[in-house]
Amino acid sequence: METTRTELVFATNNRHKLEEARAIVGDMFRILSLADIGCHDDIPETAPTLEGNALIKARWVKQRYGYDCFADDTGLMVDALGGAPGVYSARYAGDHCSPDDNIRKLLSELEGEENRKARFTTVVALITGDCERIFTGSVEGSISTERHGDGGFGYDPVFVADESGKAFAEMTPEAKNSISHRGRAIRAMEEALRSS
Numbered sequence: 691m692e693t694t695r696t697e698l699v700f701a702t703n704n705r706h707k708l709e710e711a712r713a714i715v716g717d718m719f720r721i722l723s724l725a726d727i728g729c730h731d732d733i734p735e736t737a738p739t740l741e742g743n744a745l746i747k748a749r750w751v752k753q754r755y756g757y758d759c760f761a762d763d764t765g766l767m768v769d770a771l772g773g774a775p776g777v778y779s780a781r782y783a784g785d786h787c788s789p790d791d792n793i794r795k796l797l798s799e800l801e802g803e804e805n806r807k808a809r810f811t812t813v814v815a816l817i818t819g820d821c822e823r824i825f826t827g828s829v830e831g832s833i834s835t836e837r838h839g840d841g842g843f844g845y846d847p848v849f850v851a852d853e854s855g856k857a858f859a860e861m862t863p864e865a866k867n868s869i870s871h872r873g874r875a876i877r878a879m880e881e882a883l884r885s886s
């Protein structure tokens with residue numbers, strides 16, 4: 691039977707992200723997805739910053755559905771591309787592109803480039819009651835010249851974390867979570883929730 695854990699909505703339907711968050715705060719909260727609360731809205735992500743987009747999503751859920759919630763927005767910043775794709779990481783290869791399209795474009799933009807340094811940054815916006823809080827997490831790495839592994843999602847096959855020397859797609863979900871941008875941002879949120 692379900693225990694009396696407080697419900698907290700994660701404003702996403704991405705099952706990888708939901709699993710990552712449940713592994714970190716699942717003992718404290720029953721994490722619900724957008725689908726779980728009957729939200730099938732196409733929430734606009736029109737802000738020019740990660741923080742702005744995370745706040746749009748969290749406020750959308752709080753204001754329209756009434757749940758305490760958090761939302762994340764992530765960018766992949768590649769040094770040789772002046773920080774691109776950054777806040778536009780999801781649509782790097784075009785409006786309705788696939789993760790594979792994005793990887794193909796990234797590898798082609800970096801063809802012949804020696805400086806492959808990159809980082810993922812996640813901003814999490816948390817709204818509990820009328821309190822809004824922001825948490826950030828980053829992970830340093832580099833973009834490989836070829837795809838590796840078959841786990842994870844998004845750019846995971848070509849992002850090699852400095853700390854592991856492996857592509858995220860080659861790591862177990864637990865190992866990725868322990869060093870990832872989103873893992874770090876959600877653990878910062880967890881610490882704040884435990885101490886409040």
Ligand code: IMP
Nearest residue numbers: 762763764765779780781843844845846
């Ligand atoms: P979002 O803001 O979390 O939806 O992410 C923006 C873009 O970054 C999308 O293309 C995602 O696939 C990608 N992305 C976000 N998190 C990760 C990750 O942990 N690994 C690889 N790609 C990611």
